[in-house]
Amino acid sequence: MPEPLFELIDVVKKYDERTVLRVKDLQLDGNKIYAILGPNGAGKSTLLKLLNMLEKPTSGRIIFQGVDLNRAGEAARLRMRRQMCMVLQNTYMFDTSVYQNVAYGLQLRGVRGVELERRVKEALSFVGLSDYGSRRAIKLSGGETQRVALARAVAIRPQVLLLDEPTANLDPDSVALIEKLVRRVHESTGATVLIITHNLFQAQRIADEAILLYNGQVIERAPINQFFTNPQSEITRRFVSGRMVY
Amino acid sequence: MVNTDLLSWLWQFFSQRGGELSGIVGLSLMVSGSAVIIGAVLGVPLGALLGLKKFPGRELLLRIIYTLMSLPPVLAGLVVYLIFARSGPLGFLDILFTPPVMVIAQVLLATPIITALSSAAIAAKEKLAMDTARTLGASERQAAWMVIKEARTGILAGIMTGFGRAFGEVGAVMLVGGNVRYQTRVLTTSIVLETRQGNYEFAIVLGLILLLLSFVVSSVLLKIDDSKLR
Numbered sequence: 129m130p131e132p133l134f135e136l137i138d139v140v141k142k143y144d145e146r147t148v149l150r151v152k153d154l155q156l157d158g159n160k161i162y163a164i165l166g167p168n169g170a171g172k173s174t175l176l177k178l179l180n181m182l183e184k185p186t187s188g189r190i191i192f193q194g195v196d197l198n199r200a201g202e203a204a205r206l207r208m209r210r211q212m213c214m215v216l217q218n219t220y221m222f223d224t225s226v227y228q229n230v231a232y233g234l235q236l237r238g239v240r241g242v243e244l245e246r247r248v249k250e251a252l253s254f255v256g257l258s259d260y261g262s263r264r265a266i267k268l269s270g271g272e273t274q275r276v277a278l279a280r281a282v283a284i285r286p287q288v289l290l291l292d293e294p295t296a297n298l299d300p301d302s303v304a305l306i307e308k309l310v311r312r313v314h315e316s317t318g319a320t321v322l323i324i325t326h327n328l329f330q331a332q333r334i335a336d337e338a339i340l341l342y343n344g345q346v347i348e349r350a351p352i353n354q355f356f357t358n359p360q361s362e363i364t365r366r367f368v369s370g371r372m373v374y
Numbered sequence: 375m376v377n378t379d380l381l382s383w384l385w386q387f388f389s390q391r392g393g394e395l396s397g398i399v400g401l402s403l404m405v406s407g408s409a410v411i412i413g414a415v416l417g418v419p420l421g422a423l424l425g426l427k428k429f430p431g432r433e434l435l436l437r438i439i440y441t442l443m444s445l446p447p448v449l450a451g452l453v454v455y456l457i458f459a460r461s462g463p464l465g466f467l468d469i470l471f472t473p474p475v476m477v478i479a480q481v482l483l484a485t486p487i488i489t490a491l492s493s494a495a496i497a498a499k500e501k502l503a504m505d506t507a508r509t510l511g512a513s514e515r516q517a518a519w520m521v522i523k524e525a526r527t528g529i530l531a532g533i534m535t536g537f538g539r540a541f542g543e544v545g546a547v548m549l550v551g552g553n554v555r556y557q558t559r560v561l562t563t564s565i566v567l568e569t570r571q572g573n574y575e576f577a578i579v580l581g582l583i584l585l586l587l588s589f590v591v592s593s594v595l596l597k598i599d600d601s602k603l604r
């Protein structure tokens with residue numbers, strides 16, 4: 129069996145004594161799309177931030193490609209983080225041009241000159257915003273902002289793409305476009321995708337597996353069809369049938 | 375009619391006192407410009423530290439800086455005066471009533487504003503801009519730099535306000551500079567003097583020059599902000 133991409137062992141995250149995440153054992157394999165599901169406050173964003181090293185676990189171990197994130201030095205952590213990219217729940221655009229926003233992650237990785245220009249243009253054309261390079265990024269609409277955020281991420285060609293509710297508050301066309309793009313990134317680069325969503329149809333459309341978080345705990349993790357047609361946990365059953373009150 | 379009157383008056387005025395006037399303007403810009411540059415060199419990094427990091431004593435430091443923001447200029451002048459007076463701790467330097475000590479007094483006025491406004495601007499951007507930079511692969515230092523760049527408008531506003539405070543104040547430069555003709559006389563202290571002597575036209579011209587220069591300086595600073603785009 130190949131080494132898992134991520135392995136979480138007894139991971140606990142507390143904010144001021146309050147436990148918001150408690151994962152006993154979770155392994156994530158490469159080359160898959162995972163839908164992270166669960167009510168608000170379940171700990172979904174916290175989970176992704178831990179994987180992206182934006183937050184540190186209060187205790188426990190997170191292992192990425194065989195390396196314990198918290199035992200690694202600063203340089204090694206940065207190297208590992210640069211193999212991932214996260215699109216945050218509150219998308220933030222730097223107040224420069226769209227071009228500069230997309231170029232930033234590449235510049236951090238030492239990409240320069242014509243190669244830089246080529247990859248920024250490629251990423252912008254990928255999300256259908258080829259003409260947007262010189263636009264001011266903070267003036268874009270919600271849908272355009274999400275597309276630039278995705279372009280910023282795919283430009284980097286990450287092995288792991290962490291998406292925190294990338295289609296929340298978007299119109300149906302934009303949602304469909306983002307979904308299509310996410311699938312295409314996954315298929316063309318083999319990137320592992322973790323996508324948080326409240327849209328169960330979306331999860332069914334794009335994910336290979338679903339992970340349900342509830343009160344900071346992993347309730348169920350299953351192949352997507354099984355998750356919806358034959359849930360093992362009572363909580364999952366209530367969740368997928370929309371009977372969960374939250 | 376009125377126009378030719380005004381023109382001839384201006385002509386006469388500048389031929390008589392133009393040299394003195396340009397000296398005054400030059401000194402004002404030198405003193406306040408140096409003060410604001412020093413104030414920015416001190417205040418922006420301190421503001422960044424306060425805006426980005428939580429450390430013990432931060433709250434207290436912020437409160438002191440906010441208090442100093444409203445420090446009356448004459449009080450700043452008094453403190454500097456006492457330090458540099460002959461019997462003061464730095465009296466041996468013998469720089470009281472010279473431009474350098476005027477710069478020091480204005481640094482005391484400009485730095486707290488620059489620090490406070492920078493730190494507020496940076497703190498407002500801190501969480502999201504910092505995390506966004508991190509997600510894209512920035513190191514802590516690179517992310518902090520990005521936050522500072524994102525806060526540039528607020529930082530520039532702080533520098534502009536700091537310049538305005540230094541350039542427009544009269545109490546501190548009067549006390550520590552002494553308003554010595556051809557040596558430490560600046561725009562504001564000249565206005566006081568000329569008004570007292572009944573030279574209202576000269577006072578008004580000085581006032582207009584003061585406003586015009588403030589306008590030019592802020593326009594230049596705002597231009598810097600614009601050019602950061604792209």
Ligand SMILES: Nc1ncnc2c1ncn2[C@@H]1O[C@H](COP(=O)(O)OP(=O)(O)O)[C@@H](O)[C@H]1O
Binds near residue numbers: 167173175
């Ligand atoms: N920085 C923080 N400080 C304190 N509490 C936090 C912080 N971030 C998240 N939490 C809390 O942790 C819990 C889980 O949050 P989150 O992971 O954002 O949930 P989800 O993304 O599933 O809606 C929530 O109760 C939230 O209020």
Ligand SMILES: [Mg+2]
Binds near residue numbers: 172
């Ligand atoms: Mg969330």
